[in-house]
Each structure stands twice: as C-alpha cells, then as structure tokens.
Amino acid sequence: MELHIFFLPMLTPGHLLPMVDMARLFADRGVRATIVTTPSNATNVRSGPNLNILTIPFSSAFTGLPDGVENLTSLPTPEIPPAFVKALDLLESPFRKLLSDHHPDCIISDIFYSWSSDVAAEFGIPRLVFQGMGFFSLILTGILSQLKTHETVTGDDEPFIVPMIPHEIKLMRSELPTYVLKPNDDIHRMAKTQGKSYGMVMNTFHDLEAEYVELLKMSWHMRVWLVGPVSLCNQGLLDQSERCSGAPGHVSDQCLKWLDSKEPGSVLYVCFGSLGKFTAMQMHEMASGLLGSGHQFIWVVKSSGETPVVDEEKGLVVNGWAPQVLILNHPAVGGFMTHCGWNSSLEGITAGVPMITWPLFAEQFFNEKLIVEVLRVGVSVGFKQCCMDMERRMVVKGEVIEVAVKRLMGGEVEAVERKKRAKELSKMAKMAVGQGGSSHSDMSALIQELVDLKANKAKTA
C-alpha cells in the first residue's frame, strides 16, 4: 500500500535541510514524500524519485515583512519577529487546500507550525513533530523550563547543576536561551501541540545519547522515532555539493581543489551555521587567532561587511554559503570550529572530526555540553553569553581562539584521544543508518505503523 507523507519545514536552513534529507530517506524507502514550502524556499530544494515539492504562498504583504523575506537568513538577526510568526500562521489556509487536493496519509510538521496539529486532526491523519534538536538539549530544555533551577542562583554567571540527568552538567543563566528564561505565548503553544502529536521524529541516533532517549521516553510519555543522522543520505560528491541547490557549484570546486592539496587531517573548518554573524572587531580577532595557530583553515563568513583577506596558503575564506557536508567529509579536514547548531554538531560527529565549540544562541550551549563533556569530542572556546545580537556579544580575543585551535589540532595525547573518540562516533553514526542499524529500523517501524494505520482506516471507512 502506497504511503504519502507531507513534510512541512520551518523556513530556515537549519530546519529545511534536515527535513529535506529526511524526506529523501523516506522516499528511498518507497514512501511518496512531498515537501511543502514557499516559492523562494522551494528553489533550494531538489526533487527526486518519489520526492516532490508543492508550494504555498508566503504573505509578506499582510504582515509588514519586507518583500522577499521568506527565510530567517534574510533577517538582520536570528530572532524571529512577530511579523514572521504571523506569516507562518498564514500558511495554514493554503496548506489546508493542499491537504484536500492531495490527501496525504501523514504530516511531519515542524514544531513551529502549531496549527498543523488541529489541521491534521481535522483531516483524520497523524501529525508527527520535528523540532530540529537532539534528546540531550530537549531534556535540558524541558527540565529547566519546568523546574526553573536557574532562578535559584543569584547571578547570571553563577553556575548551577542541571538536576535529574545522568551527567553532572553545570550551566549559567547567561547561557540559557530566551525560550527557557522567558517563554512567550508562541512557545507555550508549540509545547502544547507537541504533546498532542502522534509522536516525534528525531534527527539523531540511539547510541549517541541513549540515556537521554530513555529519560525522555519515560518522563514525557511520547513516542519517538530516531532516524538520523539524516545528512548521511548525501552520499556522493554531487549530492553533498548540491545538498542545498542555492549553493553555487564553483564554491564546491574551489573548496575541493584547495582541500585536495592539503595533508590528511590538517585543515580546520570554521563555520557558524546559516545565521551566525559577527562584528568587524570579532572577525578581526578570529583572523588573528586562526592565523596565529599556524594551522590551515577554511573559514565561512556570513558577513555583509568586508571579507577578511587571508593568504591562500594559510586559509581559504568563503563568503556566503559553503557546502558544509562536502567539506567536513574531505580527508584533509581534521577539526571543526562550530556554533553547535544541532545539524552542524551532528554533521561534525558523523564526519568523525573533533570540534571547537563556540555557541551563540538558542539551544547551542546545551549542545556544547553534549559535545565537550558527555561525548568528549570537543574543546570549548569558553564563550558564555547566549545572545542573538552580534553587536551586544562580548568579543573573544584572538589569543583565546589560538589556544583552542592548537589544543584541538595539535598532537598532544588529549587531542589524539579526542580524535579517536570522534572516529568511533562516526562509525556508530554510519552503522545506525545502515541496513539493520537502529535508525534504519526505527524508520522501517514507523513506515510499517503508518501503512497499518492507513489499511485499518480503509477497512473501517
């Protein structure tokens, strides 16, 4: 019996890319997968066998957003303005129309679309939720939102221990995102509809955070399917280079050519996700730290200001979009300086490279703890201020960056051990999505359950 799933991703690369990867994995398993997104976001999605795209209009006109803003990357800061939330809500009506026209059997919806819960119920189909995080961060978010442990300390920089988890994790209030410190109505709405969902589909794998998977299953009473790392659906160079079709092909060629001339494991890849921007002063310190380390690097810059000029022998600067999965999997890459977005964290783990962690906002400070303290494959740069506005962020000095790079890329025992652990995790990640692996089996189980559900519905209809 054919199964048809609608995928509805949030309009930002950190959600769109993993959802498209996930849709491809389902499509590879014979499911008809349809990505529903807005016209400008659709240009970044490649269709394929069993994988289609349907568009719904984005109404900037009614919301006060400037024309052409259909993605968080077009906004000055990663903060989601109320007008954008309104525009996401306005997608409901055209989405309903698509449901009546195409009759899918299930919706995998981003958590940001709270309305998709009621819509799915109305059409009598299950709604599975995707929130783009791992279990560790989800658990920390849940515990701190409920117990408010951070309110028991007096200062923003006074450490507290996160209760009720298997590891001793210390955090400071300054590292917590606004959605934990001061959740607004939208956050409450998302949490409520998440609870009403059929279950959650997670981009992670069981052995990476097994204790936290069990903890969540026990305490949240939610059904979960772990299907990651989904970026592994991009196998060949072409797939990796074209993962986001908005990325210009010549950048991939340039990066590959540069990397091909380097020794294995010698290059540090530096990228702060799709939204990580820095002031000119911070960029200057970063250049000085990277150059001072003596290690070669590819540095991805998302700045509208001047691109730093670096001697090509020492480093390659990419201004704009870089083919991250392609770069991370090149044998010349031996380290990753990351903002700890969940996709980047998981892509680093999957590629088997140790990381320098420099979180900026959202749940990235939680992911840092997982990478550095639980998995022990990272070195922290020591930044402690969760902040979306680059102008308000404290500047990390070049000397500090240099020390972190040398620690990560050097040949000391701790660095060698870290690299070894990273390679082991990469093996585990690949096994998880391979035939008979935990993520492969979870996806099979979910597909079978949805097919059975459809068959039962047809019988009783």
Ligand code: UDP
């Ligand atoms: N990415 C990329 N090239 C870039 C920047 C980002 O391919 O120049 C991809 C990256 O591989 C990841 C996603 O964009 O899949 C970013 O997601 P993440 O959760 O790491 O961070 P966010 O951008 O949401 O902060």
